[in-house]
Amino acid sequence: MKKSFLAFCLISLVMIGCAVKTVNPIKSDYSNAELVDGKLSYTVSPGWQRAPVSSPLRVDQIIIDPVTQTELNVFFFEGMTNAVEANLSRWKAQFKPETRKLVENKQFNLGKIPITIFSMTGTYLRPLEQLNPDSPKEELNDYAMYAIIAELKSGTWFFKAYGPEPVIMSQVSNFERFVTSFKVAP
Numbered sequence: 119m120k121k122s123f124l125a126f127c128l129i130s131l132v133m134i135g136c137a138v139k140t141v142n143p144i145k146s147d148y149s150n151a152e153l154v155d156g157k158l159s160y161t162v163s164p165g166w167q168r169a170p171v172s173s174p175l176r177v178d179q180i181i182i183d184p185v186t187q188t189e190l191n192v193f194f195f196e197g198m199t200n201a202v203e204a205n206l207s208r209w210k211a212q213f214k215p216e217t218r219k220l221v222e223n224k225q226f227n228l229g230k231i232p233i234t235i236f237s238m239t240g241t242y243l244r245p246l247e248q249l250n251p252d253s254p255k256e257e258l259n260d261y262a263m264y265a266i267i268a269e270l271k272s273g274t275w276f277f278k279a280y281g282p283e284p285v286i287m288s289q290v291s292n293f294e295r296f297v298t299s300f301k302v303a304p
Contacts, residue, residue, distance in 0.1 A: 167180065
């Protein structure tokens, strides 16, 4: 039952992502990277603390700012590849169009791992029901999102943090340090 629920959530997220018009799409470039097998490992940046995972969809949960309880949530979808563009489109749609500002949208290879970093600021439209994207939204002004996608042959890792813009932007060097710690363990 747990696997069918996860499959349903995953399919729903992909369908929602496909229904949103793509803005500034980027595609994974596998010409310089080989998708490798294995499990992604990483080191939590100084000052960050692991927290108990509060959702069955998350594989890790990290508090990046204890004052505001801003978290970096980690998701892994086994077998999912080539999901970058659909997720970026969906994430952009989570910000009010007239307020959203793209801060960063880049892709590079960390060794053999294709990495996408995406950051946006503006009014975040947070669904009041976590697993229901059609639920009423709460408008959170001056918010930011910082997201990292790492693609492996075994599946795709998503790292996402939403929070007050000053908090997220103050963590950029920690996010960058975090990404450089990515390694693939067999």
